[in-house]
Amino acid sequence: MHTGEKMYELAEKLFPICRSLTGNGVRTTLKILKDNFPELNIFEIPSGTQVFDWKVPKEWNINDAYIKDPAGKKILDFKNSNLHVMGYSVPVHKKTEKKELLSYIYTEPSQPDVIPYITSYYKECFGFCMAENQRKKIEADYPNDAEFEICIDSTLEDGYLTYGEIIIPPINPIKTNDEIFLSTYICHPSMANNELSGPCLAIFLANWIKTLPQRRYTYRIIFIPETIGSITYLSKNLDTLKQNVIAGFNLTCVGDDRTYSYLESRYADTLADKVIQNVLKFHYPDYKRYSFLKSGSDERRYQSPGVDLPVVGLSRSLYHEYPEYHTSADDLSLISPAGLQGSFEVITQCIMALENNYKYKVTTICEPQLGRRGLYPTVSRKGQYDEVKKIINFLSYADGTNDLIGISNIIKVPVKELLGLVTVLNANKLIEAR
Numbered sequence: 001m002h003t004g005e006k007m008y009e010l011a012e013k014l015f016p017i018c019r020s021l022t023g024n025g026v027r028t029t030l031k032i033l034k035d036n037f038p039e040l041n042i043f044e045i046p047s048g049t050q051v052f053d054w055k056v057p058k059e060w061n062i063n064d065a066y067i068k069d070p071a072g073k074k075i076l077d078f079k080n081s082n083l084h085v086m087g088y089s090v091p092v093h094k095k096t097e098k099k100e101l102l103s104y105i106y107t108e109p110s111q112p113d114v115i116p117y118i119t120s121y122y123k124e125c126f127g128f129c130m131a132e133n134q135r136k137k138i139e140a141d142y143p144n145d146a147e148f149e150i151c152i153d154s155t156l157e158d159g160y161l162t163y164g165e166i167i168i169p170p171i172n173p174i175k176t177n178d179e180i181f182l183s184t185y186i187c188h189p190s191m192a193n194n195e196l197s198g199p200c201l202a203i204f205l206a207n208w209i210k211t212l213p214q215r216r217y218t219y220r221i222i223f224i225p226e227t228i229g230s231i232t233y234l235s236k237n238l239d240t241l242k243q244n245v246i247a248g249f250n251l252t253c254v255g256d257d258r259t260y261s262y263l264e265s266r267y268a269d270t271l272a273d274k275v276i277q278n279v280l281k282f283h284y285p286d287y288k289r290y291s292f293l294k295s296g297s298d299e300r301r302y303q304s305p306g307v308d309l310p311v312v313g314l315s316r317s318l319y320h321e322y323p324e325y326h327t328s329a330d331d332l333s334l335i336s337p338a339g340l341q342g343s344f345e346v347i348t349q350c351i352m353a354l355e356n357n358y359k360y361k362v363t364t365i366c367e368p369q370l371g372r373r374g375l376y377p378t379v380s381r382k383g384q385y386d387e388v389k390k391i392i393n394f395l396s397y398a399d400g401t402n403d404l405i406g407i408s409n410i411i412k413v414p415v416k417e418l419l420g421l422v423t424v425l426n427a428n429k430l431i432e433a434r
Helices: 003-014 024-036 098-103 132-141 192-211 228-244 271-283 298-302 337-355 385-397 404-411 415-427
Strands: 041-046 059-068 074-077 092-097 147-157 160-168 179-185 218-224 245-251 261-263 288-290 311-315 359-362 399-403 431-433
Touching (some): 003 024, 003 337, 024 041, 024 160, 098 132, 160 192, 160 228, 179 192, 179 228, 192 218, 192 245, 192 337, 228 298, 245 298, 245 337, 261 271, 271 337, 271 415, 337 415, 385 404, 385 415
Parallel strands (some): 179 218, 179 245, 261 288
Antiparallel strands (some): 059 074, 261 311, 359 399
């Protein structure tokens, strides 16, 4: 089965789970991910733990929620959509008149048919979410003194923040502590692109990385709740990350078919910036590039002053930039096997480029004779020169100062095409890696 199809099947399995910053939904999600990659390690950090300027919040879980009209009919049911309840709502069960009820309801008036995703993590309150048209129907259909029953069966108490981590060591005789860092989040309820595409991509990347016969680098892949999860993880691992990470990618909103988006590091000058620009310009030249000033996910935490990790963001449609974002319209119809597959291909090409990103130097003085090595036509005729142009151009810039990505940029040939060429040149002892 196509990798994109497998990722989509995993997204279908994860979609119904109600996730938040903490709680059993996160644990269930991580357990399913662990079923797909048994070496995933799961950690729990107690509520109240100080993590830099923040504290790990209380753990939130929810069993049920509803609104019943005066006749006892449910006009909102958490079981129909876990977006119907504001995330981290405290428990409530009471009768209320229409005016008060409406004050507890959140909608997105500009998109009257969708349920918005609303949270209140750090101030205790409660609320319901519904389509604007449904709210208007309540206003129109019931008198002002109509009495409604509202219920949110939830708990908010000391517990744990839960996250997952995968460490894949190198397979290479050359000792190095250098790491490639991949991060994605697992804290949103039923949204497909904004939530599930990232973890599904990351777990299949882990399985692919394990198959690489030669790995120069350690791969660190984490599955965290957004913001507080990255801050918590950094508080536990910052020294190691600062010493070892040479390139990192925050993976989110990677499942739709619309475009590719690259979010720069703070100064757009890291190895991660260099490799993702190179891959995307060959893979999808019409990709969108966003300044770090557009950042709103964990890449911002990883680039905070004092942290300064070389991390960029990879998305298809960037968060905030597509209309279904943070609404019930971000469902399984928004993502596709092809969209997920495309993101998989982009990030695997980035990894292969990084794995082979040596500085190459030609071993001969002056231009080598390619013909006696079977690399140049023995009979010279029009058109055949094009076949060896890549080799000649590569060797022209293999002067020991340019790495593979740099040569790719100069001669305008994708790294994935240069990898076979490097193998041939190495076999003929025409280049050496530095």
